[in-house]
Amino acid sequence: MLVALEFLLIMRASGLGMALLVVLTGLSGLTVIYVMSRLHCLAGVRLWKSSRTAFFFFMTAFLVGSLALLLFQRIGSSALMLPWLGVLYWRAAVLLTGLAFIGLLLFDQVSGIFPLPDAAAFRSRAWRVVFVLRLVMLLATLVFLLISHAGERIQNPADMAFPALGLILVIIEELLGRVAFYNLVEAAAS
Numbered sequence: 001m002l003v004a005l006e007f008l009l010i011m012r013a014s015g016l017g018m019a020l021l022v023v024l025t026g027l028s029g030l031t032v033i034y035v036m037s038r039l040h041c042l043a044g045v046r047l048w049k050s051s052r053t054a055f056f057f058f059m060t061a062f063l064v065g066s067l068a069l070l071l072f073q074r075i076g077s078s079a080l081m082l083p084w085l086g087v088l089y090w091r092a093a094v095l096l097t098g099l100a101f102i103g104l105l106l107f108d109q110v111s112g113i114f115p116l117p118d119a120a121a122f123r124s125r126a127w128r129v130v131f132v133l134r135l136v137m138l139l140a141t142l143v144f145l146l147i148s149h150a151g152e153r154i155q156n157p158a159d160m161a162f163p164a165l166g167l168i169l170v171i172i173e174e175l176l177g178r179v180a181f182y183n184l185v186e187a188a189a190s
Helices: 002-012 018-041 053-075 084-109 117-122 125-153 156-187
Strands: none
Touching: 018 053, 053 084, 053 125, 053 156, 084 125, 084 156, 125 156
């Protein structure tokens, strides 16, 4: 409801009012992500009750957001056509993809290099396969972004395909992560 109200106000505002509404919208978005991450820290699922849950919620939002903004900028969205925005979105997408890869590799609740103490009971072959698939998808996204940057420098018209492929891979990777994450509830119940 708040987001819809802010959207309507942004449509009517300009200048300072627009800047304030953009800041308010950003802050409300961060608040929603934080609240969602806290709602998922259930006492009944020990592996969810961790600061890692909040980290991965924020990482997902920022990663998908940066890839989507990069794609919209490359497609030619009129609101995003400032030349420096393309470089900013590309750098943010590369940085966040790298952080997501490192974060997953190190801190995945079950299969990371530093798993949570209670994770041993939840390890399975399926979990490890999903973990490796997620790492491969993030690495492929990073490669697509690097190719995309090279394509931008040579004015490649198909340049928008690489951020689109990266965004699709990240969405699939995150869906796999959510399935694995929610399967921890079933494993904890049995």
